[in-house]
Amino acid sequence: MNTTVYFIRHANPDISVKDDMTRPLSFEGMDKLKELVNTFREIKIDRIYSSPLKRAIQTIEPIAKEKNI
Numbered sequence: 001m002n003t004t005v006y007f008i009r010h011a012n013p014d015i016s017v018k019d020d021m022t023r024p025l026s027f028e029g030m031d032k033l034k035e036l037v038n039t040f041r042e043i044k045i046d047r048i049y050s051s052p053l054k055r056a057i058q059t060i061e062p063i064a065k066e067k068n069i
Contacts, residue, residue: 006043008036010055025058037062045069 011029025033040063048064050056063069 006040006045008059010053010059011036013055020053022054025055029055029059033059033062037066041066 010025011032012026013023013029014026015023017023036059045063045067046069048060048069050060
């Protein structure tokens with residue numbers, strides 16, 4: 001049995017928000033999410049793990065929704 005692990009760094013954050021835990025993605029970062037979803041569209045994913053940082057969750061959430069994870 002093979003296991004493949006993908007590490008995805010969060011998209012561009014909104015640096016105007018100073019609190020690291022609640023710093024969201026910038027508009028540019030949000031635009032990049034479409035590309036990320038397209039990249040993983042045909043790849044089977046069983047589980048998704050994320051740090052609790054808002055921008056990390058925002059980055060991975062579209063893939064999770066697309067794959068019903």
